[in-house]
Amino acid sequence: MNNNEIFKVYDDDVPEQAEKGYDEIADWYSARKRGSYEFKILLPAILNLLGNLLGKSLIDIGCGPGVYSVEFAKRGADVFGLDISRKMLYKARSNAEIANIKLTLQKADAHFLPFMDGSFDIAVLALTILDDRIVQEVARVLKSDGLFLFSDTHPIIESKGRWRSNGMGAGRIIEDYFSPDEREWRIKPAPGRAVIFKYRTRTIEQCVNMIADAGFKVLRIAEPKPGRDVEKSDLVHYDRCSRVPYFIVYLAQKHV
Helix, strand or coil: CCCCCEEEEEECCCHHHHHHHHHHHHHHHHHHHCCCHHHHHHHHHHHHHHCCCCCCEEEEECCCCCHHHHHHHHCCCEEEEEECCHHHHHHHHHHHHHCCCCCEEEECCCCCCCCCCCCEEEEEEECCCCCHHHHHHHHHHEEEEEEEEEEEECHHHHCEEEECCCCCCCCEEEEECCCCCEEEEEEEEECCEEEEEEEECCCHHHHHHHHHHCCEEEEEEECCCCCHHHHHHCHHHHHHHHHCCCEEEEEEEECC
């Protein structure tokens, strides 16, 4: 890291720190999100798993700048977007206005959802942290038979390892899949500034068991590949994501 660079470190698992950190990167994150390779890869998989959204009440937890919320609303869902960052919600409101879409947005901590039991048909957490308390809150606010969709960076990518090179066709070496060590997400939202988010990873086994322990039945798991739009815009990630899973999506249903 450049010695002249101003950087801040936040723990993504601590709500107060997460709020400050995402306020810090809101402009950068919103500007890149819709055109990012991860959005282009995940959106088709998420929509395919959720199916018909017309008339469904949907809560987008950790909605960020609202790019997924807007897409859900376009398909007829009644969308409630929640985020711990007020600045992210400003971006979500702006993106909804540009798309001429109605969203209901609220600042809230995912560990304490401000809704009554059985309020929603669908709950979505897209690239958002997951822990026991959050899953229990999701189960509480979902109706009987409600759907819960959680997407995450694939544990294969999060595991200790490295790419053999930065070139096309390079393989990835996995050194330790099971290590629970803390990871860092490093961002440079502006010249001379850096933001580091510390977070903890989980294996597929841990995620599935956490979801099942909260009273859900796991219906499907998707490991989506990139489409031609990614090939046109980001050839390196198209190459890598076509061979190694970068993301994983879990679809579960609340037991009656």
